[in-house]
Amino acid sequence: MSATLIAQVAIGGLLMGLVYAVVAAGLTLIFGLMDVVNFAHGALLMVAMYATLLIHRATGLDPLVQLPLVALLLFGAGVVIYRGLIARTLSVRVNAGMVQIFVTFGLSIFLVGAAEFLFGSDFQSINASFLGGRSLAFGAIILPWPLVASGIVALLVFLGLFLLSRTEFGHALEATREDHEAVALIGIDRDRVFGIGWGIGTASVGIAGVMLANFYYIAPDVGTNFALIAYVTVALGGFGSIFGALIAGLIIGLVEALTALFIDPALKQIGIFLIYLAVLMIRPRGLFGHL
Amino acid sequence: MSLERPLLETRRLFAHYRGLAALHGLDLAIAPGEIVAVVGANGAGKSTLLRAIAGQVAISGEIFFDGAPIAGLAPHRISRLGIALVPEGRRLFPRLAVEDNLRLGAYARRGPERFRPLDLVFELFPRLRERLRQRAETLSGGEQQMLAIGRALMTAPRLLMLDEPSQGIMPRLVDDIFAAIARIRAGGVTILIVEQRLAETLAIADRAYVMQTGRIVLAGAAGAIAGNEEVRRAYLGM
Ligand SMILES: Nc1ncnc2c1ncn2[C@@H]1O[C@H](COP(=O)(O)OP(=O)(O)OP(=O)(O)O)[C@@H](O)[C@H]1O
Numbered sequence: 001m002s003a004t005l006i007a008q009v010a011i012g013g014l015l016m017g018l019v020y021a022v023v024a025a026g027l028t029l030i031f032g033l034m035d036v037v038n039f040a041h042g043a044l045l046m047v048a049m050y051a052t053l054l055i056h057r058a059t060g061l062d063p064l065v066q067l068p069l070v071a072l073l074l075f076g077a078g079v080v081i082y083r084g085l086i087a088r089t090l091s092v093r094v095n096a097g098m099v100q101i102f103v104t105f106g107l108s109i110f111l112v113g114a115a116e117f118l119f120g121s122d123f124q125s126i127n128a129s130f131l132g133g134r135s136l137a138f139g140a141i142i143l144p145w146p147l148v149a150s151g152i153v154a155l156l157v158f159l160g161l162f163l164l165s166r167t168e169f170g171h172a173l174e175a176t177r178e179d180h181e182a183v184a185l186i187g188i189d190r191d192r193v194f195g196i197g198w199g200i201g202t203a204s205v206g207i208a209g210v211m212l213a214n215f216y217y218i219a220p221d222v223g224t225n226f227a228l229i230a231y232v233t234v235a236l237g238g239f240g241s242i243f244g245a246l247i248a249g250l251i252i253g254l255v256e257a258l259t260a261l262f263i264d265p266a267l268k269q270i271g272i273f274l275i276y277l278a279v280l281m282i283r284p285r286g287l288f289g290h291l
Numbered sequence: 292m293s294l295e296r297p298l299l300e301t302r303r304l305f306a307h308y309r310g311l312a313a314l315h316g317l318d319l320a321i322a323p324g325e326i327v328a329v330v331g332a333n334g335a336g337k338s339t340l341l342r343a344i345a346g347q348v349a350i351s352g353e354i355f356f357d358g359a360p361i362a363g364l365a366p367h368r369i370s371r372l373g374i375a376l377v378p379e380g381r382r383l384f385p386r387l388a389v390e391d392n393l394r395l396g397a398y399a400r401r402g403p404e405r406f407r408p409l410d411l412v413f414e415l416f417p418r419l420r421e422r423l424r425q426r427a428e429t430l431s432g433g434e435q436q437m438l439a440i441g442r443a444l445m446t447a448p449r450l451l452m453l454d455e456p457s458q459g460i461m462p463r464l465v466d467d468i469f470a471a472i473a474r475i476r477a478g479g480v481t482i483l484i485v486e487q488r489l490a491e492t493l494a495i496a497d498r499a500y501v502m503q504t505g506r507i508v509l510a511g512a513a514g515a516i517a518g519n520e521e522v523r524r525a526y527l528g529m
């Protein structure tokens with residue numbers, strides 16, 4: 001096995017890891033903010049991918065051009081999900097955690113079912129995109145542009161989240177996550193912060209969806225596997241830690257790619273779930289968690 | 292004392308925790324510019340009273356702030372009207388820096404003047420200015436209390452409610468905090484304070500209410516309550 005091949009696979013794994021990291025960032029942001037695990041996160045990735053596909057078919061707009069549009073759409077979806085569903089579970093007195101699980105799980109079932117009903121369960125893809133089919137060569141290492149671009153966009157998302165955390169709203173977000181009763185004492189509307197938090201979390205997964213639509217198949221259950229990986233990423237990075245999601249995403253992308261290369265492509269997820277077990281046993285709070 | 296137009300007034304205020312009443316029909320009134328103390332044994336309902344005014348517990352009855360009804364408003368709306376609470380346990384944002392805790396106090400206000408109260412905060416508590424970039428969780432207990440009061444001042448309140456500001460603080464710092472409270476009132480802010488330290492509190496207060504099991508059992512000038520031996524024995528367990 002050549003060093004070039006290993007390097008190429010490793011870099012490809014890291015790039016895919018950045019996409020995993022963005023999906024996980026949205027999940028961990030919402031979890032950190034209000035202790036709600038969004039079981040519809042994968043379904044929202046799927047929604048973003050179909051949105052990209054449909055807009056592409058209807059208007060011919062390239063996925064890259066659609067990026068801000070779909071991100072905004074998913075932001076709105078996040079706010080609506082918070083206002084329409086999650087906010088109502090906050091006043092539940094008994095077993096609120098269970099209720100939240102059922103609500104987001106139910107939403108997931110609904111969205112996947114609706115996609116099956118509307119588009120059937122066949123795999124679809126965007127065949128002619130600006131990035132599609134192009135690749136980038138560094139000497140003998142050849143990387144497909146859609147993947148490279150996904151990695152770049154993912155890094156931009158993390159840069160955006162970092163810059164956001166330094167703004168006044170970012171501080172309000174952090175304050176709300178630390179003590180959502182105390183923020184009311186200084187006039188901060190907790191519901192508004194939660195709603196925007198959901199918006200940002202789902203916009204992140206939306207951006208991942210658009211970039212994946214460039215090169216990945218689109219089907220109603222496409223989000224399931226990504227969501228599973230995202231849960232592992234969040235656990236590895238530390239619940240609620242955005243930076244942790246970034247590092248964990250990279251690790252998971254790398255491990256997945258190298259497992260596929262050295263052991264067997266069919267077993268590529270075994271490495272990921274071994275990591276998950278190791279985290280649970282050795283460091284349950286994850287790499288950067290502060291529970 | 293003129294209470295013709297109180298800044299804050301409660302009428303038959305009840306509060307409940309899961310059906311259990313913690314306040315039994317409280318009537319109280321605070322005139323603009325007063326320092327009013329609420330004293331009473333543990334569990335009397337003092338914290339509940341402050342939380343009820345701040346909108347943090349379910350209540351029935353009426354509360355008027357500057358003549359307008361505020362019962363039932365969301366807590367962040369009550370805060371924006373000019374009522375600040377420095378709660379039991381301080382409730383700072385531990386992982387945010389001192390400066391960010393303070394600035395967030397002005398988050399809901401707009402305009403170029405909104406960080407003006409910082410001057411007063413630094414004048415009252417110069418130690419905070421030296422620790423601006425430190426995380427709130429790394430402050431000493433006394434400094435945390437200063438920060439909690441500072442954060443409340445950043446909301447530019449007209450009524451400042453303090454729940455046991457001396458708790459867990461060494462005596463010398465307690466003096467500083469009481470001095471700061473007197474200074475804050477001198478700046479035109481009305482104060483409602485709950486405290487265990489009777490002597491110091493009644494020394495700066497104009498009036499006091501004595502609470503017992505969710506009721507007001509005595510009200511009067513701070514001096515009269517401070518000097519009343521029977522009150523001290525019966526209601527304050529001293
Ligand atoms: N969250 C709560 N749930 C149920 N009961 C509560 C709650 N908070 C307070 N209570 C009850 O309400 C009553 C009044 O409590 P409160 O905290 O107002 O007393 P307090 O006068 O502030 O006492 P302390 O001097 O110990 O601070 C107590 O009997 C207390 O057990």
Ligand SMILES: [Mg+2]
Nearest residue numbers: 337338339379
């Ligand atoms: Mg109390």
